Amino acid sequence: xxxxxxxxxxxxxxxxxxxxxxxxxxxxxxxxxxxxxxxxxxxxxxxxxxxxxxxxxxxxxxxxxxxxxxxxxxxxxxxxxxxxxxxxxxxxxxxxxxxxxxxxxxxxxxxxxxxxxxxxxxxxxxxxxxxxxxxxxxxxxxxxxxxxxxxxxxxxxxx
Amino acid sequence: xxxxxxxxxxxxxxxxxxxxxxxxxxxxxxxxxxxxxxxxxxxxxxxxxxxxxxxxxxxxxxxxxxxxxxxxxxxxxxxxxxxxxxxxxxxxxxxxxxxxxxxxxxxxxxxxxxxxxxxxxxxxxxxxxxxxxxxxxxxxxxxxxxxxxxxxxxxxxxxxxxxxxxxxxxxxxxxxxxxxxxxxxxxxxxxxxxxxxxxxxxxxxxxxxxxxxxxxxxxxxxxxxxxxxxxxxxxxxxxxxxxxxxxxxxxxxxxxxxxxxxxxxxxxxxxxxxxxxxxxxxxxxxxxxxxxxxxxxxxxxxxxxxxxxxxxxxxxxxxxxxxxxxxxxxxxxxxxxxxxxxxxxxxxxxxxxxxxxxxxxxxxxxxxxxxxxxxxxxxxxxxxxxxxxxxxxxxxxxxxxxxxxxxxxxxxxxxxxxxxxxxxxxxxxxxxxxxxxxxxxxxxxxxxxxxxxxxxxxxxxxxxxxxxxxxxxxxxxxxxxxxxxxxxxxxxxxxxxxxxxxxxxxxxxxxxxxxxxxxxxxxxxxxxxxxxxxxxxxxxxxxxxxxxxxxxxxxxxxxxxxxxxxxxxxxxxxxxxxxxxxxxxxxxxxxxxxxxxxxxxxxxxxxxxxxxxxxxxxxxxxxxxxxxxxxxxxxxxxxxxxxxxxxxxxxxxxxxxxxxxxxxxxxxxxxxxx
Numbered sequence: 001x002x003x004x005x006x007x008x009x010x011x012x013x014x015x016x017x018x019x020x021x022x023x024x025x026x027x028x029x030x031x032x033x034x035x036x037x038x039x040x041x042x043x044x045x046x047x048x049x050x051x052x053x054x055x056x057x058x059x060x061x062x063x064x065x066x067x068x069x070x071x072x073x074x075x076x077x078x079x080x081x082x083x084x085x086x087x088x089x090x091x092x093x094x095x096x097x098x099x100x101x102x103x104x105x106x107x108x109x110x111x112x113x114x115x116x117x118x119x120x121x122x123x124x125x126x127x128x129x130x131x132x133x134x135x136x137x138x139x140x141x142x143x144x145x146x147x148x149x150x151x152x153x154x155x156x157x158x159x
Numbered sequence: 160x161x162x163x164x165x166x167x168x169x170x171x172x173x174x175x176x177x178x179x180x181x182x183x184x185x186x187x188x189x190x191x192x193x194x195x196x197x198x199x200x201x202x203x204x205x206x207x208x209x210x211x212x213x214x215x216x217x218x219x220x221x222x223x224x225x226x227x228x229x230x231x232x233x234x235x236x237x238x239x240x241x242x243x244x245x246x247x248x249x250x251x252x253x254x255x256x257x258x259x260x261x262x263x264x265x266x267x268x269x270x271x272x273x274x275x276x277x278x279x280x281x282x283x284x285x286x287x288x289x290x291x292x293x294x295x296x297x298x299x300x301x302x303x304x305x306x307x308x309x310x311x312x313x314x315x316x317x318x319x320x321x322x323x324x325x326x327x328x329x330x331x332x333x334x335x336x337x338x339x340x341x342x343x344x345x346x347x348x349x350x351x352x353x354x355x356x357x358x359x360x361x362x363x364x365x366x367x368x369x370x371x372x373x374x375x376x377x378x379x380x381x382x383x384x385x386x387x388x389x390x391x392x393x394x395x396x397x398x399x400x401x402x403x404x405x406x407x408x409x410x411x412x413x414x415x416x417x418x419x420x421x422x423x424x425x426x427x428x429x430x431x432x433x434x435x436x437x438x439x440x441x442x443x444x445x446x447x448x449x450x451x452x453x454x455x456x457x458x459x460x461x462x463x464x465x466x467x468x469x470x471x472x473x474x475x476x477x478x479x480x481x482x483x484x485x486x487x488x489x490x491x492x493x494x495x496x497x498x499x500x501x502x503x504x505x506x507x508x509x510x511x512x513x514x515x516x517x518x519x520x521x522x523x524x525x526x527x528x529x530x531x532x533x534x535x536x537x538x539x540x541x542x543x544x545x546x547x548x549x550x551x552x553x554x555x556x557x558x559x560x561x562x563x564x565x566x567x568x569x570x571x572x573x574x575x576x577x578x579x580x581x582x583x584x585x586x587x588x589x590x591x592x593x594x595x596x597x598x599x600x601x602x603x604x605x606x607x608x609x610x611x612x613x614x615x616x617x618x619x620x621x622x623x624x625x626x627x628x629x630x631x632x633x634x635x636x637x638x639x640x641x642x643x644x645x646x647x648x649x650x651x652x653x654x655x656x657x658x659x660x661x662x663x664x665x666x667x668x669x670x671x672x673x674x675x676x677x678x679x680x681x682x683x684x685x686x687x688x689x690x691x692x693x694x695x696x697x698x699x700x701x702x703x704x705x706x707x708x709x710x711x712x713x714x715x716x717x718x719x720x721x722x723x724x725x726x727x728x729x730x731x732x733x734x735x736x737x738x739x740x741x742x743x744x745x746x747x748x749x750x751x752x753x754x755x756x757x758x759x760x761x762x763x764x765x766x767x768x769x770x771x772x773x774x775x776x777x778x779x780x781x782x783x784x785x786x787x788x789x790x791x792x793x794x795x796x797x798x799x800x801x802x803x804x805x806x807x808x809x810x811x812x813x814x815x816x817x818x819x820x821x822x823x824x825x826x827x828x829x830x831x832x833x
Contacts, residue, residue, distance in 0.1 A: 039822040040714065041801070042759035043809045051801060051814055053822050056472050058799045058814040089803040144804065 009105050010128075012137065015082060015098035018070050022095075023104065023128065023135045030083040030090065032098050035075050049094060054083065061092040067143065068123070086140055093143075102135075104128045109137060169214050170263045171457065176203040177256055181527050184245055184252070191240040201230045207255070209359070213368050216268040219258050225279040226251050232283055247282060249527070251275050309376070312355050313404065316378040321352070323404040324386060327374040329397040337367045343393045345375075351389060352379025371397070376404065460553060463514055470503075470510050471797040474703065477503050478794070478818030507703065507795075515550035518596045518605065521560045522547050525567060525594060532571045539589040540575055549596035551603050555697055558677055559605070562670040566607040566693050567592065569667065574611035574691050584688070586610065602679075603699060608692035614685040616642045623648070643683045647671040678721075704798060706815070706825065708791035709774060712761045715823045716787075717796055717815055722828040724775045724782065726790055731769045743784055745775060753831055754786040758810070776828040783831045798825065 012023030013032070038050040038061055047066040051058050061081060066072060078097040083090060109126040125139040183200045187193065204227045211219035226248060232238035254275055262268040313323050326348075330340055341364045348354050356376040359369045379386060383401050390399045477500055484496040522544050533540035551559075575581075575590035582588055595606045616639060623629045623645045629637070637645075647667045674681045679697040698704075698721070706717040707726070727745075734741050734752055741752040752773070756763060765788055773784040796815040801808060812827035 037821045039814070039824065040761075041805060041808055041811065041824065042761070044805060048805065051805070051822050051824075053816045053820055056468075056475065056816065058801055058816070058822055060802055060804045087803075091802075091804050 009103040010109070010137070012102060012104050012135070013082065013098060014100035014102055014135065015080065015095040017064055017068070017096055018073075021133060021135050023102075023137045024082065024084060024140060025137075026101060028084050028086060028140055030085045033081040033083060033092070035079050035081060035094070052081070052092065054090075054092070057090065059083065059090050059092050061094060063094045064143075065094075065096075084140055084144075086144055089144060091144055102130070104130065104135065104137070165214065166262070167459075168457070169210055170259060173207055173210060173255075173259045176207045177252055177259065178523055179203045180207075180252055181249075182523065184248060185526050185530065187240055188242065188245050194234070197230065197234045197240075201227065201234060204230055211268075213359070213363060216258070216262065218269050218272050219255060222251055222254055222258075222272045222276055222279075225276045225283075229279050229283050238282065244282060247278060249531075251279060309356055313376075313378070316353075321378045321380055322383075324377045324379065324383060325374060325402040325404050326377055326386065326390065327372060327400045327402075328390060329399075330371045331395045331397045332371055334371070334395040337369075337371075338365050340393060340395055341365070341373065344390055344396070347389050347393060348375065348377055348379075348386075351381045351386065352377050458513075463510075463553075467510060467514065470506065471703070471799075473503055474507070474795065474797050475816045475818070475820075479820065480818075482818040504795075511552070511699070511703070512550070514553050516553050516556050517548045517550050518556065518559075518603075519547040520556055521563060522594060522596075525563070528564065529567060529571065529592065532568060533575075533590075536571065536577075538571065538575050538577055540571055541589050541591050543591065543593045544595075545593060546596040549598060549603060551697065552699060555603075555677055558673065559695070559697065562673045562681075562695070563594075563605065563607065565667070565670045566695075567594070570607055570609040570611065570691070570693075574609035576612050580612075598699075603697045605695045605697065606692055607695075608690060610690040613687040613689055613691055614643055614646070614683070615687070619643070619645055643685055646683060647681070703795055705793060706796045707774065707793050708817075708823065709755075709772075709787040710789045710791055711755045711759065711787050712764045714759075714761055715791065715817065715821075716755070716759075717794075717823050717825045718774055718776065718785075718828065719812075719825065720793065722776045722778065724777050726772070726774050727784075729771050729773055731771065734771070743773070745782065745784065748782065750775065750782045750784050752784045752786060755826075756786070756788075776831065778829045778832040781832045783828070785826075785828075785831070796823075796825070 010023075011026040013026055013029050014021055014023050016022070033054065036052055038052050040050040041048060041060070044050075047062050047064075049061045049063050051060050053059075063072070073096070075094070076096075079094060080098040081092040081094055082098055083092050085091075108130060109128045111126055112124040113127070122142050123139055125137045128135040128137060180200050180203045183196050183203070187196045187200065190196065204223055208220050208223040208227060211217075211223060229238065229244070229248065233240050233244075238244065254270060254272060258268045258270050261270070317323060328344060330337055334340055345354060345361075354375050354377055357364060358374050363369060364373060377386065381389075383403065387399050387401055390396065477496075480496045481500065484492045525544070526542055529540055529542040570592050571590075575592070576584070576586075578588045581590065590609065590611060592607065592609045595604075595608070597604055619642055620629075620634050620637070624631050624634055628645060628648045647670070671681050674695055674697070677697060679695060681693065681695045683691065683693050685691040705720040707720055707723055708715055708717050710716075729743060734743055736742070737749065741754075742749050743752055744750075755761070771786050772789055773786050774790075775782055775784050777783075799814050799816065801811070801814055810827050810830035811824045813825045814822050815825055817823050
């Protein structure tokens with residue numbers, strides 16, 4: 001996938017993870033919430049933090065740092081939960097901070113760099129260069145793929 | 160005209176009419192000469208035809224029309240309502256059902272009906288001469304098709320010297336504003352008399368959902384020719400034909416035309432000195448009529464669901480308020496909150512009952528099915544339905560149809576013996592199947608019992624051994640009950656020959672899975688030679704349940720009350736070890752102990768005292784004791800799903816929202832017991 005076939009500018013919600021900036025398409029974002037009490041769900045994958053009560057809807061929360069294999073960090077006042085919705089699946093993503101919406105010109109988005117043996121690159125739809133900022137555009141479908149969770153569960157069970 | 164907004168209503172009503180036809184056909188088969196039943200069927204078929212023609216489903220309308228012709232033949236005693244004929248009509252009803260199902264599924268309701276239409280035509284022609292054209296049949300039929308009320312108006316007006324005319328009006332084919340012309344015609348007619356019926360109905364005429372012909376029934380003092388002349392003055396009218404309605408014609412469709420009815424206002428104006436007794440009579444008879452049709456409104460199930468969702472929110476807030484008021488200890492607040500709690504629990508029961516539907520919705524198609532199956536298998540079976548008015552949650556109702564079909568098929572195929580064997584056994588030739596539904600506690604029970612041969616346990620055991628379900632050694636130790644339960648194991652089928660009715664080896668285990676997925680259970684009781692009973696136990700509702708809240712370290716979990724046997728405090732030394740598994744001796748039986756802290760990997764924050772709080776849960780007759788830190792109490796909780804992302808969480812069946820707004824997980828006790 002070397003070219004992104006969208007004509008208009010891409011409107012993206014910008015969030016931070018470990019000093020890097022990421023973007024998700026604004027259409028896929030339902031809301032941005034402050035952290036609230038998370039109920040742990042036992043025997044679920046490591047990155048699934050649990051579920052929250054989002055205005056009466058029980059919504060699962062995943063920690064993006066741990067999803068991407070980054071080191072964990074205590075949640076702070078700037079930590080946010082981005083509620084995204086894909087194929088009638090609502091999931092909250094815990095990020096270090098989220099405070100910006102920007103228009104990314106399509107031509108500024110480049111294909112993700114090839115990473116040796118990187119599953120991680122799958123999660124990335126492209127990288128946008130904006131002045132001096134680098135914005136990593138996420139491929140949420142891949143991030144939220146449930147079959148991979150099952151694979152990981154199997155791995156955990158085997159080890 | 161945009162018909163889509165009427166589509167749902169059309170589908171619902173068509174289904175009702177088809178059901179009515181089905182029911183009445185069964186009755187008709189028992190009393191072939193009962194005129195009322197034929198009339199009922201006829202009425203349903205007629206309405207169905209009208210509706211489908213209006214909605215533009217021509218195949219549906221064609222078939223109904225042909226069916227109507229046959230029914231007309233029966234009604235006029237030209238054709239005999241023989242069993243073959245009823246089979247044929249049933250077959251056409253099947254076609255109609257398939258078409259309506261297709262429409263409901265978003266199809267266009269088209270189906271090749273030529274064959275069945277031909278068969279019906281043959282039936283019809285076989286016994287009486289085909290009337291020349293279809294239109295004539297319709298007209299003829301419509302002339303006679305007045306309801307009791309219209310009959311009465313007709314007869315009364317005639318007594319008062321009015322003439323009744325059947326006026327057929329054709330508009331010119333190039334007529335553009337049909338509705339406007341119709342309106343003008345009606346205006347003319349209403350000046351000279353009273354229009355008591357129009358075909359199509361006035362609404363349909365206003366929506367222009369007719370071709371170019373329509374007909375009205377008019378009561379007037381004017382002469383036939385005057386009426387004709389006045390109507391023809393309206394422009395763009397092609398032709399007008401007028402027939403005088405005679406008393407006999409009007410009477411033909413109903414014997415009860417002498418039944419007094421409330422007359423239309425104009426008529427009371429004409430004759431204000433209507434005898435008082437007659438009026439009194441009128442009210443009673445209309446009351447009796449009303450009694451049979453209860454006052455209901457149709458509500459979309461989605462609206463009920465959203466009402467339920469809103470109410471669930473309210474239940475959550477109620478919990479929160481209760482918590483706040485117990486913390487604040489303010490008298491006024493406590494009182495108000497208590498009152499609100501009472502009202503909301505009343506509200507809860509009302510909303511829950513609103514979602515309740517009588518099991519009749521599922522049961523009503525069974526007599527038909529049983530009849531068909533019994534015929535196919537050359538058995539004589541009588542189906543008795545008890546407690547069809549028992550109510551169940553809509554969501555459950557939608558799901559239990561298939562399992563019940565399975566059980567009924569099973570009973571007819573395997574349970575009931577053939578006529579010869581029954582005679583030899585000294586039983587009545589006609590086998591009896593009872594379908595019974597009743598409430599008990601928080602559950603509804605549905606039983607399917609037959610008076611057939613009962614379960615042949617030896618055969619069941621041999622089969623189970625052959626299919627590798629049990630070992631030969633264990634077989635000898637099984638109790639009768641355990642043998643019977645083998646029927647529910649997967650890959651089991653006792654029918655020696657595989658028939659297409661049941662015995663495909665997928666039967667009863669599927670039933671069991673389905674019922675269990677609904678939170679119910681199924682069991683079987685059998686007496687050899689006397690019959691078999693399958694009993695299904697179902698929860699009343701699926702969305703709000705009673706649960707016990709427990710604390711495991713700092714986390715709160717909910718346990719469905721239905722699976723809890725009791726709670727207990729046990730001493731540490733009472734916990735024994737058997738083959739590396741902790742167990743306790745609970746009322747004489749050895750019960751495995753599961754520590755939830757360990758099981759759910761809960762971060763430990765509390766020290767374990769020497770007393771353990773345990774909740775003893777069960778799944779059928781097996782038990783397990785769950786160790787928790789403390790019991791919080793019993794509460795009504797609202798079941799919420801964990802969403803589509805977390806689909807395979809072990810031992811968690813869902814979540815609920817607590818009074819403080821936090822989420823608590825609901826434990827699936829079945830997961831602990833294998």
